Amino acid sequence: MQATETLSQGLKREYQVVLPAGELAEKLDAQIASMKDKVQIKGFRPGKVPVGHLKRVYGKSIMGDVVQEAVNAAQQKILDDNKLRLAGAPKFNFPEDRGEMEKVLEANGDLTFSVAFEILPTIEVGTFDDVEIESLVAEVPESDIEDSIKRLVERNRxxxxxxxxxxxxxxxxxxxxxxxxxxxxxxxxxxxxxxxxxxxxxxxxxxxxxxxxxxxxxxxxxxxxxxxxxxxxxxxxxxxxxxxxxxxxxxxxGEQAVDDEFAKGFGFESAEKLREGVADRIKGDYAKASRDKLKRALLDALDKKYSFDLPQELVEQEFQGIWNQAMAQQRSTGKTFEDEGTTEEAQRADYRRIAERRVRLGLVVAEVGDSAGVQVTEDEVTRGIVEQARAFPGQEKMLWDYYQKNPQALAQIRAPIFEDKVIDHILAKAKVTEKTVSKEELFKPLDDEQA
Known part of the structure; x- marks a missing residue:
């Protein structure tokens, strides 16, 4: 195999590859030899079919497989030799001349083709002691606990x-x-x-x-x-x-007393335990809001810290996902760009910036996780599936089977777990200061498009 680089521009690479007819013929002969003792053809005893006859009957179909394997091997060798990482699917350009391809399939001609792809950028992770962020926290007021219990009473009055x-x-x-x-x-x-x-x-x-x-x-x-x-x-x-x-x-x-009997209806042994349970749930909500704000602040800091070329194929995929979602929302509400005080051109530009941010942060998180050796265990994935299953009572087994049979769906469970572990790794090395704020500031909605 001979591979010659014909394009190296930013993250774009293109190579011209020549697979000599002799190499392809050797691979074909090896395949024919391996099937000689297995194939059964009418008129021939097992293992006695002449190789020439096998080539005439099966040669082209086997050569098709040989060529596919050789092309895949050539692509992998280019990546390995040049220490490149693919950012997306490669694009192959094979000869359009039918006669030329016929010669290749008959092992009488070299196969010359080109392969183009984008690679992932090299990211210098560095340290995180220069990252300074605030962790927003708020005290849980007694009124929140009382209001929550009142709502329980109202719903069960x-x-x-x-x-x-x-x-x-x-x-x-x-x-x-x-x-x-x-x-x-x-x-x-x-x-x-x-x-x-x-x-x-x-x-x-x-x-x-x-x-x-x-x-x-x-x-x-x-x-x-x-x-x-x-x-x-x-x-x-x-x-x-x-x-x-x-x-x-x-x-x-009617009247509803918040007593031990009332508490037992919610699985608590006493009214005191019910109150503790309500308080713990509310504290959990506050902790989640604090975590979300902290994570957002960290991602903002990482977005400013890192700058590198982005694979445009990944950006385009992300942009199309955002754009399709925006268009679906417009169709459901009947609103236009003018109704929202903008134009399609301006909105496209905004969404492309969002797509670029997401791709940049995704690559940074992946690189930090890999360099730090962050792993997601099978137990963590299992707990993630269980969390998903809680939203579908009675369908737990069906959901479990779905994830076990769909690697892509399983990856969607694994990805946020990996991301959170990387975030924790960075937070442990960054400078995080705690800031007490009001409940309103803590729960102020995030800009989800940027998150």
Whole structure:
């Protein structure tokens, strides 16, 4: 094999490769020899089929496999000899002349082709003692714990049927059937039966619950409301609708003590343990928010710290994923670039910058992890799958089998675990100072497009 570099520009490489006919013929003969004693052809005893006959019958099909293996081996040799790492799939350019390829398949001609690809950049990881970031933390106020317990009480409060003929009051629970119409046409998703609705809960669109105050069991009530302009269903947004509501039950809220018996309904042995459990869950939410902000600050710092050429194929793939998601969102909301105060050109530029950031940070995290010897254990992957399975109760086995049979899906479990371990590795070496902030600042949403 002879490989000659014909292009070296940035991360782009191109080579012209010549596979001599003699080398291909040797590989073909070796393949023919290996099958001589195995193949059975009518008219010949096993192991007695002449090699020349085998070549005439199977030569071209076997040579196709020989050529494919030789091309793959040539590509790998180029990478190994030059210590290159592929950033994406290589692009091969084979002779278009049919006669020339026929000679190759008959082992009578050299195979000359070119291969082009992008390589991963060389990244000097260096140290992280120059990285300075703040870790935002906030105290959990007692009011958060009390409010959470109150919500538990509200969701599990007993209700007692009001006496016959009594009208519904705020905080009462009604059971209703309804049919929603726009004009004279019932709309999809606007019909239901046996729905429980607590008046004042804000469960339905604004104005719906207010019109049911005073309703009695057996009443038929026409409720007229206007869907919000930003309603998720585009066909309903901003439109007036009339609901024909049948009230089938009216119940008043009862008292619910937060005692040991109440706590046992949530798996706690006492009211004190329930409170501790609620506090731990809220503290976990605060810790997660703090971790998210810290991770974002670190990624921002790494984005500024590293600068290198990016494989454009990876950038384009990332950009297309972001762009397709943005276009799908536009179609679902019916909004245009003008509605959002921008242009398609400006948005494309913004999304390309986001794609470049993601690719840059992905390469940095991978390089840091590799240089530090970060590994993801099978136990960690298993725990990751279990976490996913919790979101699909009753389908755990199906989900487990799916991940075991799909390496790409399994990689999606492994990747964030690897990333978090790399982040922890860097944080251990960076200068991290703790800063106490308000709850509002801690939970201020991140710009997800950049995250």
């Amino acid at each position: 007993p209700y007692n049927a009001r006496e016959e003929g009594a009208g519904a009051e705020k905080d009462d629970k009604l059971t209703i059937d309804f049919v929603g119409k726009i004009g004279d046409e019932a709309f999809e998703g606007g019909t239901a039966q046996g729905v429980d609705l607590v008046l004042g809960s804000g469960q339905f669109i604004p104005g719906f619950e207010d019109q049911l105050v005073g309703a009695k069991v057996g009443d038929d009530v026409k409720v007229t409301v206007t869907f919000p302009a930003d309603y998720s269903a585009e066909n309903l947004a901003g439109k007036e609708a009339v609901f024909d509501v049948k009230v089938t039950a009216v119940a008043a809220p």
